[in-house]
Amino acid sequence: MKIKNIYAVYFSPTGNTKKIACFMAEKMAEQLNCPHKEISFTLPEERNQTYTFGPDDFVVIASPTYAGKLPNKILPDFKEKLKGDGSPAAALVTFGNRSFDNSLAELCAVLEASGFQTVAGGAFACRHAFTDKLAPGRPDEADLKELAILAERTADKLRNTDGIFSPVNVDGDADAPYYVPKGMDGQPAKFLKAVPKTHEELCIRCGACARLCPMGSIDPEEPGNVTGICIKCQSCIRGCPQQAKYFDDPAFLSHVAMLEENFAEPKKNHKYL
Numbered sequence: 001m002k003i004k005n006i007y008a009v010y011f012s013p014t015g016n017t018k019k020i021a022c023f024m025a026e027k028m029a030e031q032l033n034c035p036h037k038e039i040s041f042t043l044p045e046e047r048n049q050t051y052t053f054g055p056d057d058f059v060v061i062a063s064p065t066y067a068g069k070l071p072n073k074i075l076p077d078f079k080e081k082l083k084g085d086g087s088p089a090a091a092l093v094t095f096g097n098r099s100f101d102n103s104l105a106e107l108c109a110v111l112e113a114s115g116f117q118t119v120a121g122g123a124f125a126c127r128h129a130f131t132d133k134l135a136p137g138r139p140d141e142a143d144l145k146e147l148a149i150l151a152e153r154t155a156d157k158l159r160n161t162d163g164i165f166s167p168v169n170v171d172g173d174a175d176a177p178y179y180v181p182k183g184m185d186g187q188p189a190k191f192l193k194a195v196p197k198t199h200e201e202l203c204i205r206c207g208a209c210a211r212l213c214p215m216g217s218i219d220p221e222e223p224g225n226v227t228g229i230c231i232k233c234q235s236c237i238r239g240c241p242q243q244a245k246y247f248d249d250p251a252f253l254s255h256v257a258m259l260e261e262n263f264a265e266p267k268k269n270h271k272y273l
Protein backbone atom coordinates (compact mmCIF):
# COMPACT_ATOMS: atom_id res chain seq x y z
CA MET A 1 0.00 0.00 0.00
CA LYS A 2 1.05 3.61 -0.54
CA ILE A 3 1.30 5.91 2.48
CA LYS A 4 0.99 9.67 1.90
CA ASN A 5 1.57 11.14 5.37
CA ILE A 6 3.15 10.02 8.61
CA TYR A 7 2.14 11.37 12.00
CA ALA A 8 3.69 11.03 15.44
CA VAL A 9 1.04 11.50 18.14
CA TYR A 10 2.26 11.40 21.73
CA PHE A 11 1.35 12.10 25.33
CA SER A 12 4.72 12.92 26.86
CA PRO A 13 5.00 14.99 30.05
CA THR A 14 8.76 14.47 30.49
CA GLY A 15 9.86 14.00 26.87
CA ASN A 16 10.83 10.32 26.52
CA THR A 17 7.69 9.27 24.69
CA LYS A 18 7.93 12.24 22.34
CA LYS A 19 11.51 11.21 21.48
CA ILE A 20 10.48 7.64 20.70
CA ALA A 21 7.36 8.59 18.68
CA CYS A 22 9.10 11.28 16.61
CA PHE A 23 12.12 9.11 15.87
CA MET A 24 9.94 6.25 14.61
CA ALA A 25 7.88 8.67 12.45
CA GLU A 26 11.04 10.24 11.03
CA LYS A 27 12.51 6.84 10.13
CA MET A 28 9.22 5.68 8.59
CA ALA A 29 9.09 8.88 6.52
CA GLU A 30 12.62 8.22 5.24
CA GLN A 31 11.66 4.65 4.38
CA LEU A 32 8.40 5.54 2.65
CA ASN A 33 9.56 8.82 1.17
CA CYS A 34 6.71 10.97 2.47
CA PRO A 35 6.33 13.93 4.85
CA HIS A 36 5.99 13.54 8.62
CA LYS A 37 4.34 15.72 11.25
CA GLU A 38 4.13 15.60 15.02
CA ILE A 39 1.02 16.08 17.12
CA SER A 40 1.49 16.61 20.82
CA PHE A 41 -1.38 15.25 22.86
CA THR A 42 0.16 16.32 26.15
CA LEU A 43 -1.41 19.64 27.20
CA PRO A 44 -5.11 20.08 27.99
CA GLU A 45 -5.70 22.38 25.00
CA GLU A 46 -3.97 19.86 22.70
CA ARG A 47 -6.39 17.16 23.88
CA ASN A 48 -9.45 19.35 23.28
CA GLN A 49 -9.63 18.68 19.58
CA THR A 50 -10.34 15.43 17.75
CA TYR A 51 -7.71 14.16 15.31
CA THR A 52 -9.04 12.14 12.38
CA PHE A 53 -6.74 10.18 10.08
CA GLY A 54 -7.33 8.71 6.62
CA PRO A 55 -6.61 5.27 5.11
CA ASP A 56 -3.29 6.43 3.60
CA ASP A 57 -2.01 8.10 6.78
CA PHE A 58 0.40 6.10 8.91
CA VAL A 59 0.14 7.07 12.56
CA VAL A 60 2.65 6.40 15.33
CA ILE A 61 0.76 6.70 18.61
CA ALA A 62 2.77 6.67 21.80
CA SER A 63 2.13 6.81 25.52
CA PRO A 64 4.11 6.29 28.70
CA THR A 65 3.19 3.37 30.96
CA TYR A 66 1.59 4.51 34.23
CA ALA A 67 0.92 1.79 36.82
CA GLY A 68 1.25 -0.88 34.15
CA LYS A 69 -1.39 0.61 31.82
CA LEU A 70 -2.18 3.82 29.93
CA PRO A 71 -2.38 6.94 32.14
CA ASN A 72 -5.95 6.63 33.47
CA LYS A 73 -6.79 10.34 33.32
CA ILE A 74 -5.71 10.47 29.66
CA LEU A 75 -7.36 7.19 28.62
CA PRO A 76 -10.73 8.86 27.78
CA ASP A 77 -8.92 11.28 25.45
CA PHE A 78 -7.02 8.41 23.78
CA LYS A 79 -10.37 6.68 23.25
CA GLU A 80 -12.42 9.67 22.08
CA LYS A 81 -10.06 12.13 20.40
CA LEU A 82 -8.07 9.90 18.03
CA LYS A 83 -9.99 8.44 15.10
CA GLY A 84 -8.76 6.28 12.23
CA ASP A 85 -10.38 5.20 8.98
CA GLY A 86 -8.61 1.89 8.62
CA SER A 87 -5.44 3.95 9.15
CA PRO A 88 -2.39 1.77 9.73
CA ALA A 89 -0.72 2.57 13.05
CA ALA A 90 2.26 1.72 15.22
CA ALA A 91 1.45 1.53 18.93
CA LEU A 92 4.41 2.47 21.13
CA VAL A 93 4.75 2.68 24.89
CA THR A 94 7.64 3.76 27.04
CA PHE A 95 8.27 2.42 30.55
CA GLY A 96 10.67 3.31 33.33
CA ASN A 97 12.53 0.03 33.66
CA ARG A 98 10.05 -1.71 35.95
CA SER A 99 7.62 -3.19 33.39
CA PHE A 100 5.20 -2.10 30.70
CA ASP A 101 2.84 -4.83 31.96
CA ASN A 102 -0.40 -4.23 30.03
CA SER A 103 -0.03 -0.70 28.63
CA LEU A 104 0.83 -1.77 25.10
CA ALA A 105 -2.03 -4.28 24.94
CA GLU A 106 -4.37 -1.55 26.18
CA LEU A 107 -3.11 0.96 23.61
CA CYS A 108 -3.53 -1.58 20.79
CA ALA A 109 -7.08 -2.39 21.92
CA VAL A 110 -8.00 1.32 22.11
CA LEU A 111 -6.60 1.98 18.63
CA GLU A 112 -8.30 -1.03 17.03
CA ALA A 113 -11.62 0.10 18.58
CA SER A 114 -11.11 3.61 17.14
CA GLY A 115 -10.66 2.57 13.51
CA PHE A 116 -6.88 2.11 13.35
CA GLN A 117 -5.16 -1.04 12.13
CA THR A 118 -2.24 -1.82 14.46
CA VAL A 119 0.56 -3.07 12.21
CA ALA A 120 3.48 -2.68 14.64
CA GLY A 121 4.06 -2.30 18.37
CA GLY A 122 6.92 -1.53 20.69
CA ALA A 123 7.68 -1.07 24.37
CA PHE A 124 10.83 0.92 25.01
CA ALA A 125 12.65 1.29 28.34
CA CYS A 126 13.29 4.95 29.16
CA ARG A 127 14.55 6.92 32.14
CA HIS A 128 11.90 6.74 34.83
CA ALA A 129 10.08 10.04 35.30
CA PHE A 130 10.37 9.54 39.09
CA THR A 131 14.16 9.06 39.25
CA ASP A 132 17.31 9.32 37.12
CA LYS A 133 18.56 6.07 38.68
CA LEU A 134 16.31 3.84 36.55
CA ALA A 135 17.26 3.45 32.87
CA PRO A 136 19.54 6.52 33.06
CA GLY A 137 20.21 8.13 29.68
CA ARG A 138 17.65 6.00 27.86
CA PRO A 139 16.50 6.02 25.15
CA ASP A 140 20.15 5.87 24.08
CA GLU A 141 21.83 5.18 20.75
CA ALA A 142 21.31 1.42 21.02
CA ASP A 143 17.59 1.90 21.72
CA LEU A 144 17.21 4.21 18.72
CA LYS A 145 19.01 1.68 16.53
CA GLU A 146 16.44 -0.95 17.57
CA LEU A 147 13.65 1.51 16.83
CA ALA A 148 15.11 2.27 13.39
CA ILE A 149 15.04 -1.46 12.60
CA LEU A 150 11.42 -1.66 13.76
CA ALA A 151 10.62 1.29 11.45
CA GLU A 152 12.39 -0.38 8.54
CA ARG A 153 10.49 -3.65 9.03
CA THR A 154 7.19 -1.83 9.49
CA ALA A 155 7.77 0.03 6.22
CA ASP A 156 8.46 -3.32 4.49
CA LYS A 157 5.22 -4.70 5.92
CA LEU A 158 3.28 -1.72 4.55
CA ARG A 159 4.94 -1.98 1.12
CA ASN A 160 4.16 -5.69 0.86
CA THR A 161 0.53 -5.59 1.99
CA ASP A 162 -2.62 -4.41 0.20
CA GLY A 163 -3.89 -2.32 3.13
CA ILE A 164 -5.63 -5.00 5.22
CA PHE A 165 -3.76 -6.12 8.34
CA SER A 166 -4.59 -8.42 11.21
CA PRO A 167 -4.02 -6.69 14.55
CA VAL A 168 -0.46 -6.94 15.85
CA ASN A 169 -0.17 -9.49 18.63
CA VAL A 170 1.53 -7.93 21.68
CA ASP A 171 2.24 -9.09 25.24
CA GLY A 172 -0.16 -8.15 28.02
CA ASP A 173 -3.87 -8.05 28.72
CA ALA A 174 -5.81 -4.89 27.85
CA ASP A 175 -8.34 -5.61 30.60
CA ALA A 176 -5.91 -6.34 33.44
CA PRO A 177 -6.06 -4.11 36.52
CA TYR A 178 -3.51 -1.38 37.30
CA TYR A 179 -0.23 -2.25 38.99
CA VAL A 180 -0.36 -1.35 42.69
CA PRO A 181 2.76 0.62 43.65
CA LYS A 182 4.57 -0.72 46.70
CA GLY A 183 6.71 1.00 49.30
CA MET A 184 10.00 -0.15 50.83
CA ASP A 185 7.99 -2.26 53.31
CA GLY A 186 6.34 -4.20 50.46
CA GLN A 187 2.93 -2.73 51.29
CA PRO A 188 0.81 -0.66 48.86
CA ALA A 189 2.15 2.90 48.74
CA LYS A 190 -0.84 5.25 48.77
CA PHE A 191 0.17 8.55 47.21
CA LEU A 192 -2.85 9.29 45.01
CA LYS A 193 -3.40 12.60 46.80
CA ALA A 194 0.26 13.72 46.78
CA VAL A 195 0.92 17.05 45.00
CA PRO A 196 4.17 18.84 44.14
CA LYS A 197 5.47 21.36 46.65
CA THR A 198 7.32 24.59 45.83
CA HIS A 199 10.51 25.98 47.34
CA GLU A 200 9.13 29.52 47.52
CA GLU A 201 12.61 31.02 47.90
CA LEU A 202 13.69 29.49 44.56
CA CYS A 203 10.48 30.06 42.57
CA ILE A 204 10.73 33.07 40.22
CA ARG A 205 7.05 32.91 39.15
CA CYS A 206 8.04 32.21 35.52
CA GLY A 207 4.89 30.11 35.04
CA ALA A 208 6.70 27.19 33.35
CA CYS A 209 5.17 24.63 35.73
CA ALA A 210 1.64 25.92 35.06
CA ARG A 211 2.18 25.96 31.29
CA LEU A 212 3.62 22.43 31.29
CA CYS A 213 1.07 20.72 33.54
CA PRO A 214 -0.91 18.21 31.40
CA MET A 215 -3.88 18.56 33.74
CA GLY A 216 -3.82 22.39 33.87
CA SER A 217 -3.72 22.03 37.63
CA ILE A 218 -1.14 24.65 38.66
CA ASP A 219 -2.16 28.26 39.36
CA PRO A 220 0.07 30.41 37.10
CA GLU A 221 -0.18 33.40 39.49
CA GLU A 222 0.55 31.32 42.56
CA PRO A 223 2.52 28.21 41.46
CA GLY A 224 2.42 26.79 44.99
CA ASN A 225 -1.34 26.30 44.54
CA VAL A 226 -2.37 23.01 42.97
CA THR A 227 -5.93 23.64 41.87
CA GLY A 228 -6.82 20.31 40.26
CA ILE A 229 -5.77 16.70 39.79
CA CYS A 230 -2.06 15.75 39.96
CA ILE A 231 -1.14 12.64 37.95
CA LYS A 232 2.45 12.61 39.36
CA CYS A 233 3.83 12.89 35.80
CA GLN A 234 6.80 15.01 37.01
CA SER A 235 6.45 17.52 34.19
CA CYS A 236 6.57 20.47 36.62
CA ILE A 237 9.51 18.99 38.52
CA ARG A 238 11.61 18.35 35.42
CA GLY A 239 10.49 21.50 33.58
CA CYS A 240 11.22 23.99 36.37
CA PRO A 241 14.31 26.05 35.45
CA GLN A 242 14.92 26.77 39.16
CA GLN A 243 14.48 23.22 40.49
CA ALA A 244 11.89 24.76 42.78
CA LYS A 245 9.40 21.87 42.61
CA TYR A 246 9.55 18.68 44.67
CA PHE A 247 7.51 15.87 46.16
CA ASP A 248 7.88 15.15 49.85
CA ASP A 249 5.01 12.70 50.31
CA PRO A 250 6.51 9.82 52.37
CA ALA A 251 4.56 7.08 50.53
CA PHE A 252 5.65 8.45 47.15
CA LEU A 253 9.30 8.67 48.25
CA SER A 254 9.14 5.14 49.65
CA HIS A 255 7.81 3.85 46.31
CA VAL A 256 10.64 5.58 44.43
CA ALA A 257 13.20 4.09 46.84
CA MET A 258 11.64 0.62 46.32
CA LEU A 259 11.90 1.01 42.54
CA GLU A 260 15.53 2.11 42.77
CA GLU A 261 16.32 -0.86 45.00
CA ASN A 262 14.59 -3.52 42.90
CA PHE A 263 14.47 -2.38 39.28
CA ALA A 264 17.92 -1.03 38.48
CA GLU A 265 18.93 -3.90 36.14
CA PRO A 266 18.53 -2.58 32.54
CA LYS A 267 15.41 -3.93 30.83
CA LYS A 268 15.23 -4.87 27.18
CA ASN A 269 12.90 -3.34 24.62
CA HIS A 270 10.09 -5.36 23.04
CA LYS A 271 9.14 -5.07 19.38
CA TYR A 272 6.15 -6.58 17.58
CA LEU A 273 5.18 -6.89 13.92
Ligand SMILES: Cc1cc2nc3c(=O)[nH]c(=O)nc-3n(C[C@H](O)[C@H](O)[C@H](O)COP(=O)(O)O)c2cc1C
Pocket residue numbers: 011012013014015016017018064065066067068069094095096097098099100126127128129130179231232233234
Ligand atom coordinates in the same frame (compact mmCIF):
# COMPACT_ATOMS: atom_id res chain seq x y z
C1 LIG B 1 2.63 8.15 37.42
C2 LIG B 1 3.67 7.30 36.77
C3 LIG B 1 3.54 5.94 36.78
C4 LIG B 1 4.51 5.11 36.16
N1 LIG B 1 4.34 3.75 36.15
C5 LIG B 1 5.28 2.97 35.54
C6 LIG B 1 5.13 1.54 35.51
O1 LIG B 1 4.13 0.97 35.92
N2 LIG B 1 6.15 0.81 34.98
C7 LIG B 1 7.30 1.39 34.50
O2 LIG B 1 8.21 0.67 34.09
N3 LIG B 1 7.42 2.75 34.45
C8 LIG B 1 6.45 3.54 34.95
N4 LIG B 1 6.57 4.90 34.91
C9 LIG B 1 7.69 5.49 34.17
C10 LIG B 1 7.26 6.05 32.81
O3 LIG B 1 6.54 5.10 32.06
C11 LIG B 1 8.49 6.48 31.99
O4 LIG B 1 9.31 7.30 32.75
C12 LIG B 1 8.07 7.16 30.70
O5 LIG B 1 9.09 7.06 29.76
C13 LIG B 1 7.72 8.63 30.90
O6 LIG B 1 7.34 9.17 29.66
P1 LIG B 1 7.53 10.71 29.31
O7 LIG B 1 9.00 11.03 29.47
O8 LIG B 1 7.09 10.82 27.91
O9 LIG B 1 6.71 11.49 30.27
C14 LIG B 1 5.63 5.72 35.52
C15 LIG B 1 5.76 7.11 35.53
C16 LIG B 1 4.80 7.90 36.12
C17 LIG B 1 4.96 9.39 36.07
